[in-house]
Amino acid sequence: MTKDGSFKKVVRRHAAETGQRYTEALTDLSGLDDRIYHEPDGDRLVAHLRGHYGIDAVAATKLSVHKTYVFRIDRTDGPPWMARAFPPARPRSDVEGDAAVLRFLARHDYPAERLAADDAVSDFDGSAVLVTEYIEHQPLPAEKGFAIMADLLGRLHALPSDDSVSRPGGASGEDARRMGTPRQDLLAGLAFLDVVDTKVAAADRERFQQLRDQVRSADDGDGLPEALLHGNLLHAPDHAVIGPNGPAAINWKASGRGPRLSDLAYLLWGTGNWAPTRSTNTERVEAVVAAYRKHVELTDEELDRLEGVMFIRPLYLVCIGYRRDLLNGDSFNEWAFIEPPAYFTTTAAATRAAFRR
Template identity: 85%
Template sequence: MTKDGNFKKVVRRHAKETGQRYTEALTDLEGLNDRIHHEPDGDRLLVHLRDRYGIDAVAATRLSVHKTYVFRIDRGDGAPWIARAFPPARPFSDVEGDAAVLRFLEQHDYPAERLAVDDAVSDFDGSAVLVTEFVEHTALPAGEGFAIMADLLGRLHALPFDESVSRPGGASGEDPSRMGTPRQDLLAGLAFLDAVDTKVGAADRERFEQLLEQVRSADDADGLPEGLLHGNLLHAPDHAVMGPNGPVAINWKASGRGPRLADLAFLLWGTGNWAPSRSTNEEHVNAVVTAYRKHVELTDEELDRLEAVMYIRPLYLVCIGYRRDLMNGVPFDEWWFIEPPEYIASTAAAARAAFRR
């Protein structure tokens, strides 16, 4: 079979596994780069913000090499803003959903970033732009980060249900076509792998197939108790910072209604010791559990499925990294996201024991 024929076979398989038509699956795989990568021009963004809001926007500073669409906007007439000019593939309605979540959180006095203006979403060269107030901040206090983030998650998951923030959430959403519940992370993972299937060499084929099967068979947390999720509350200072009045959760792109365990499982996954090999840090696990259960108690089913659900985001990270490195022609060396399996098993066991004390 030709290389083109092999890819067509992969597309047909992808369509079957994701419930898409062939043409949809083809677009899913071939359109990844255009959907994910977006580097808006900062100077043009300044002009847009001046025209839209009448502010004296004087400088746009890109804040991350990974999120190339996020800018700090310094102003000559007031405090700085944050402007997120999302990839054009992200629908305007999704960004309006971000704003709705932030309005809801402000109504409930939850410590999140605040919208810069009432009309905080605008169109800029086909991209939806969200503007929020810049949070003057420092890093979370050393040794307290996990407890602080767990408390933020517990408070979030305990908030009452509201139809205005009922959109599905919890998936990372780097691919705007795969936003929603944590299951979308697994479907995105399949797309990342299937997009490079025909580029995998014979020496790496067995491990690649094992990874595919891990993603296909992963527990997506469906059916578990739900809450309003942040979707990515692990990394400080990217998603949690210490503001003037205490901790603040930022970056709400992945937020929405979903299985609360997925949020907590990702935080627990991050508690371990990183070198020389991954190992469970019971002190960090206990700190997370103690802070979280001030607001929420997990059910027996959640505790039973914790180990399996802990794989969702790490699998996603392995898949996106595997595709990135293969496309760049470098060996992939981030298997530690999901290995050794003993680490995830022992961390889940420590969390279950802490919850049941």
């Protein structure tokens, strides 16, 4: 079979396993680069904001190596703003959804960034731009940071439901086609793998297939109690900071309603010791549980499914990294995100023990 024929076979399999038509699956795989990579021109963005809002914006500074569309906007007529010029593949309606979440959080006095203007979403060079107030900040303290993030999650998950923030959330959403509940992370992970399927060397095929099978069979949290999720709080300082008024959560692109366990499970996954090998840090787990349960108590089913749900985001990270390194010709060395499996077992057990005391 030709290489082109092999890819067509991959697309047909991807369509069957994701419930898409062939043409949809082909778009899912072939359009990945265009959907996830976006690097807007900072000077043009400054000019746009000056014209649209009438502010004296003077400079746009990128704030993240990974999020090349996120800028600090300095002004001479007021405090700085944050501007996120999302990839064109992300619909304006989704960005308006971000603004709706931030309005909801402001109504409930939840510690988060605030919109910089009433009409906080605008159109720029084919992209939707969201502007928020920039929070002068410092990073979370190293050891206390997990408890701080757990408290932020507990407070968030305890907020009342509201039709204005009913959109599904919890997935990372780097691919605009795969925003929504955590299941979308698994479907995105499958796409990241399938798009490079024909490039996998024979010597790596068995491990590649094992990873693919693990993604397909992962527990997506469906049916568990839902709440408004942040979707990505673990990555301080990109998502949680200490501002003038205390801790605050930022970057709400992944927010929406979904299984609350997925938010907490990702944070718990991050509590482990990395060296010399991945291992459970019981003190950090107990600190997370103590802070979170001030606001929310998990159900027995959530505790029973914690180990499986804890795999969702790490699997996603492995898949996106696997694709990146294979395309760059690099050796993939981030298996520690999902290994050893015993880490997930012992961390889930420590969490259950802490909740059931």
